Amino acid sequence: MRQTGMKVRANRAASGRVRMLDVAREAGVSAQTVSRVLRLPEKVAEATRRRVLGAIEKLNYVPDLTASYLASNRSRVVALVLPSVSMSIFADTVAGLTSSLDSAGYQLLLAHTDYSLDDEEAAIRAFLGRRPDAMVLTGVEHSARAEELLRLSGIPVVQTWALTDNPIDMVVGCDNVGAGFAMGEYFIERGYRRLAFAGTNTELRSRQRLEGFARALAGKVAEPLVVGREDLTRQMDEGAAAVDEVLRRQPDTDAVFVASDALAAGAIFECRRRGVRVPDDIAIAGFGGYEIARHITPGLTTAEVSGRRIGELAAQLIVTRLAGKALEQDVVDVGFRIVQRDSA
Amino acid sequence: MRQTGMKVRANRAASGRVRMLDVAREAGVSAQTVSRVLRLPEKVAEATRRRVLGAIEKLNYVPDLTASYLASNRSRVVALVLPSVSMSIFADTVAGLTSSLDSAGYQLLLAHTDYSLDDEEAAIRAFLGRRPDAMVLTGVEHSARAEELLRLSGIPVVQTWALTDNPIDMVVGCDNVGAGFAMGEYFIERGYRRLAFAGTNTELRSRQRLEGFARALAGKVAEPLVVGREDLTRQMDEGAAAVDEVLRRQPDTDAVFVASDALAAGAIFECRRRGVRVPDDIAIAGFGGYEIARHITPGLTTAEVSGRRIGELAAQLIVTRLAGKALEQDVVDVGFRIVQRDSA
DNA sequence: ATGAAAGCGCTAACAG
């Protein structure tokens, strides 16, 4: 029996995988000392440490963090669930998270859901199986099951890009209803009267922007025409299709609030293609503050939100919480800003 | 001693973490049977299986895949290293990878490097610590150390978006030199004589496109002016800055090949802003086939590459290899296509 | 400052 065990070991070693014990033998110390060199180097004598580091280098040892987690119950991993990897706005959030988390020694793992709550639940479940120390989600809408799993997991959870009174744990985001409302007021102040909203049916954040938008118009002008899109893989195509639908169903529309800058850019491009002038024939405003909003002609009026700041704050909450410290607040509103350009 | 062990166990269970053994007890079976229900359900009697699944559901059990890996030596994880999460062209690759990998039961983990080889090495090292079953890299340029670690790890590695004669393991990509050459010929055929190239200094793929481009011009027209950018976080800003530099240093330039569509879009926007007509005053062509190439005015002439296909093929190579089957070829060229639009 | 023993949650191998 022992014998068999030994043989398996020998085979493994021969197959190329270097274990902590191999490093220990090379350095003439115990595995324990190697472990200490890796985690608490100051607790090891200078000379020993140097020998161990030399052995690590020589053998190209890569510690198995999976085993490390199992023994220590800390994975040093933060999991991030994103709707899509292609949206530049989320890229800022990722950058903010990464820079703050890196310095604290955490690794960021990403999954994407293609804007499907079912896919999100699957991603969350898969992630929980990897035992991350914390999880960051996009939005505040999740399957009941996903929320339950998250709560039971006991790890810190940060929901982002929206706000809610009933967070799973912590929230860093902006007031989407408020942003929609502000954009509605903005249009009305400027005399637009025949309005439309173009967004996605599947995203709560988009629907919240509509809610605020409609509320701002209520009692002042007619209800906005609402055009909803499902597929978000080709954002500009969808934006073009949305403005097409608006123009067809309500030809006298004088302004459209589009729920994301990428869609809005697609809408502006489509208008140019068909000779519809922006903002003279139709005004267009977006949401997000993507790079393209500054570059496109006409410049895109938009409700700007700092994705970077969301990422940084989320990281900060997580690091604080994992350090066992108390939080000043569980819900952080990063705000938004209506940036006026030529499109509306 | 035993006593202590038991106490720890009890505490853990009380603290909320559900283990396989808890499920087993709830269902009145052994842990092994629970494990089988999870991995080989057809090997378990219908009634037993149902009881076990019921217990899993009831206790909200989430299997610890970390421990599973440790015991089975298979993590069911494929790691993907991307330069940036915001580039829509990589999004297609991710989508292609995900759809093929999901169905084979693999989970995709992502890291990003911000176009830094050092960051890439760090990401690879961190990933290897999580013991993925395979790894997908972007490009064929890596630190010597990173390549060595990858080779020693023994896992399947796919390099993407470029080709090389000396792959770490497998490659799925396109001929960047060839694409640059084709674009050079395209410009020359159309009578452009004063050319420029705008790309990134840090990306080998960009430099390869330049290499082919310059080769196509050699002996026919003057050498192209080369403008290099370093920072890639704000692609459109960089594209605008690049065209600005071209116009300043070589005012009579009649055509620019820009190494990526996002940069090229930024260049076109900048031209519009300053009243430079595209293509009349200056022609612009890009690389990639991003969504914006079809939408922007004028439409962007570009060397189109199917990012989706790269992802799908990479997944296919990995799945085949992990199934222990032999590969028909280790190097796959997905090709490119010059798509003519109005910008050049 | 260093080492030895025990165990983290799971699966492989074998037995029945």
Place this chain on the structure above:
DNA sequence: CTGTTAGCGCTTTCAT
């Protein structure tokens, strides 16, 4: 079809 045993590579705890 189901259970038992041993061990994956690491860290914790305790001892020296």
